Amino acid sequence: MVKIAIDAMGGDFGPEPIVKGCIQALKKKLFMPILVGNKDEILALLPKRYRAKILIVEADDVISMSDAATDAVKRKESTIYKAIELVKNGEAHGVVSAGHSGATMTLATLRLGRLKGVSRPALATLMPTRSGRRSILLDAGANVDSKAVHIAEFAVMGGCYAEDLLKIQNPSIGILANGEEASKGNEITKEAFKILSGYPGFKGNVEGSDIFNGSCDVITCDGFVGNLVLKASEGVASTISLLIKDYIRKSPIAITGALLMRKVFKLLKKQIDYAEIGGAPLIGIKGCVIVSHGKSNSKAIENAIYQAINYVDTGVNEHIVTRLEELKSKEV
Amino acid sequence: MVKIAIDAMGGDFGPEPIVKGCIQALKKKLFMPILVGNKDEILALLPKRYRAKILIVEADDVISMSDAATDAVKRKESTIYKAIELVKNGEAHGVVSAGHSGATMTLATLRLGRLKGVSRPALATLMPTRSGRRSILLDAGANVDSKAVHIAEFAVMGGCYAEDLLKIQNPSIGILANGEEASKGNEITKEAFKILSGYPGFKGNVEGSDIFNGSCDVITCDGFVGNLVLKASEGVASTISLLIKDYIRKSPIAITGALLMRKVFKLLKKQIDYAEIGGAPLIGIKGCVIVSHGKSNSKAIENAIYQAINYVDTGVNEHIVTRLEELKSKEV
CATH class of the missing domain: 3.40.718.10 (Isopropylmalate Dehydrogenase)
Structure with a gap:
């Protein structure tokens, strides 16, 4: 089953729209959400019947919109950092983050690395x-x-x-x-x-x-x-x-x-x-990271989750590596 | 009286919306339009009572949208060239052109020259x-x-x-x-x-x-x-x-x-x-040139003419020279 790590805390409106979007997605798609954030806050928003359908990874540090993206690498206990580490360690297939977009992109690039040729x-x-x-x-x-x-x-x-x-x-x-x-x-x-x-x-x-x-x-x-x-x-x-x-x-x-x-x-x-779209994939990294607006509502998070699932399912990353090789060989 | 040279032929729809826009402007503002183009075509579109209120300068070469802007300098019989020369020679105060915008900007810059400091x-x-x-x-x-x-x-x-x-x-x-x-x-x-x-x-x-x-x-x-x-x-x-x-x-x-x-x-x-706006002034040249869309209707031409009249009236060019001196002195 596809596992999607979701930064539950990073959005402008806190965990509510994120947990809600996750529940909406669970109603329509089979996948395993891993919510990264404050366990108590997440559980308070989660109806009992969904508790068995998700995983929670505790993380209490939230990189706020006013923080510098460059500090993100040092904040190893932050929700974004931990969500991306789950992909790096093979515990999740993709990430959805409505948190600090600069931090998300920096961490995705540095921690997961770039695809060959990117x-x-x-x-x-x-x-x-x-x-x-x-x-x-x-x-x-x-x-x-x-x-x-x-x-x-x-x-x-x-x-x-x-x-x-x-x-x-x-x-x-x-x-x-x-x-x-x-x-x-x-x-x-x-x-x-x-x-x-x-x-x-x-x-x-x-x-x-x-x-x-x-x-x-x-x-x-x-x-x-x-x-x-x-x-x-x-x-x-x-x-x-x-x-x-x-x-x-x-x-x-x-x-x-x-x-x-x-x-x-x-x-x-x-x-x-x-x-209706919900987020923008950061393309070119070894993995799948969907960057959502800080102001995302539950519908946006739901759609961002679908994007992540589709991204993982299609194997687009392998395709990119092959095509970039073709472009480079043409250049020579 | 403010004299505005108007390229009567350069727009995508020929002289009709341009002559019409000029008549609309004449109804509301006191100015002297100088229509540059094919005299017969212009006169055919001009009701008799307006003939004394305008000047026509004959020019038969029209730089088309597919022509290169760089050729504009050589085409001295073109409507745009002649309209800009009228300003250069002090016979008009400003230009309105819905013709080839690259040609208009090139000719305006090269023939009229840049303001001091621009x-x-x-x-x-x-x-x-x-x-x-x-x-x-x-x-x-x-x-x-x-x-x-x-x-x-x-x-x-x-x-x-x-x-x-x-x-x-x-x-x-x-x-x-x-x-x-x-x-x-x-x-x-x-x-x-x-x-x-x-x-x-x-x-x-x-x-x-x-x-x-x-x-x-x-x-x-x-x-x-x-x-x-x-x-x-x-x-x-x-x-x-x-x-x-x-x-x-x-x-x-x-x-x-x-x-x-x-x-x-x-x-x-x-x-x-x-x-409702009608055109964009090319700012920084010695003179006044309003660049309009090729697809301008008569309303757009009318408003572009008002823009030209206001531009000439306000003496914005002298103001620019003074302010640029202030900026440069600050830099030193």
């Missing part, structure tokens, strides 16, 4: 499109100042993820740039373009708007850029939603209209809501 | 926020591979624009980065952070989501990054709008709801529609 692991996020098919954007923020070869590696890793987890055959791969023409891009992306030329599925540069129109399955970029694009996109969606609410509040007619449109807004939310 | 001109776009107050993002795509000093200069230019054109007193200035802490950013933005430290209004790093929440008036970044953020944001807004339409179409109840919410959607559109 220079830098990348955070991969699934982006909504009109058709419902998701595109993958990576790196969404694990690294800054990426070199061209890193951007090329991200592309390869994202392609494997698309094939194995999203079941997209021959996924299309693009480099995020300020124009589609091969002449567009900055120094780094132009070099990455050369490295990826001829790689299966590589279609050249794609623009910011292509992330959401479904024209490309895998979009590779530096983590500084990916983080900005992701945060700006979330900002737009949330501003539009707030503006609609502001305007509705001012008009009784619009309130009635909104009630009649309830189903539309529900469908829209399902399509663009972060909780 | 290393690179930047494209400044106004972004919507929930409160209605706009934030300025620059560079939105005039340059790639910006150095730290360029990013600092953009901040100063954006600050002058916010004060003079948006009438924001003591505008707040932020560097777009992957986190608010001073430790966040890439090599370039960290260096820009140091240059800007102590500059009036500078508040440090801001994140992608801050562009739309109104927490910062001026947001500075490299043009590669700015272009991606801008295009991704447009992509999100358009995808949300398309999804809402898709869902509404499937349900008669939702159609009724949407009718009752018509006013809400209209207000939302007014807030986020590109046409």
Whole structure:
């Protein structure tokens, strides 16, 4: 049975949404959750009938959002550290953490190590499109100042993820740039373009708007850029939603209209809501680590757990190693 | 009277929306439009009573979107070239162009020259926020591979624009980065952070989501990054709008709801529609050039003309020169 270690304490709202998300997942999937955190707090949230279905690993140190990621390596009693050690020691197959994302990525990289051929692991996020098919954007923020070869590696890793987890055959791969023409891009992306030329599925540069129109399955970029694009996109969606609410509040007619449109807004939310995805895998490490938002609700944690289970089940890591070898042999 | 040279031919839809936008602006503002393009085509679109209110400068070469920007300098009979020459020769005060944006920016920079102290001109776009107050993002795509000093200069230019054109007193200035802490950013933005430290209004790093929440008036970044953020944001807004339409179409109840919410959607559109802004000034050149989307409708052209008139009226260029001197003297 797949065993998923879950940092029960690290999220912004404490253990409640995490334990709840774990219970929701247990209702639908067969797996063994290992909740890492304060045993008493976890048990208080856990109905009796679930106690036999989970394991608890005691850990009382919680790395808070204001702590430096660099200290994470020293804090061996922290929930994140212990969760990752469970994977390192073969006691768990994957980790879900809504705790300090910098600490999670640092520990995952340093304690589990990188896959053969991977220079830098990348955070991969699934982006909504009109058709419902998701595109993958990576790196969404694990690294800054990426070199061209890193951007090329991200592309390869994202392609494997698309094939194995999203079941997209021959996924299309693009480099995020300020124009589609091969002449567009900055120094780094132009070099990455050369490295990826001829790689299966590589279609050249794609623009910011292509992330959401479904024209490309895998979009590779530096983590500084990916983080900005992701945060700006979330900002737009949330501003539009707030503006609609502001305007509705001012008009009784619009309130009635909104009630009649309830189903539309529900469908829209399902399509663009972060909780429907639940987390971003850190791809390129020896293991499986899903990084969730600190503000994750139970639905997000539930979906992050499914992501971890699928990640482990598909053997995407072996696929990545093979494909990176192909890319490197092409370069020579 | 302020004279604005307008490339009448360069947009994706030919001269029609441009001439129409010009007429709309004439109804509301006193200025002299100089339409640059094919005289017959322009006159055919111009009601007789407006003929005395405009000038036409004949130019038949149109730089198309597929042409290389680098050829623009040689095409001296092109509409963009001639429009910019009018400013260079003192026959016009500003330019509005919905034509090839690369060609427009290249010609503006090379033919008009940079303001004293400006290393690179930047494209400044106004972004919507929930409160209605706009934030300025620059560079939105005039340059790639910006150095730290360029990013600092953009901040100063954006600050002058916010004060003079948006009438924001003591505008707040932020560097777009992957986190608010001073430790966040890439090599370039960290260096820009140091240059800007102590500059009036500078508040440090801001994140992608801050562009739309109104927490910062001026947001500075490299043009590669700015272009991606801008295009991704447009992509999100358009995808949300398309999804809402898709869902509404499937349900008669939702159609009724949407009718009752018509006013809400209209207000939302007014807030986020590109046409309400109409164009982005290229800041840092000796003159005034407003770069509009190729797909601009008449409303966008009308608003771009107002932008040009205001830009000329406020004397923002002198302000920029003074402020850049202050920044440089601080550095020494």
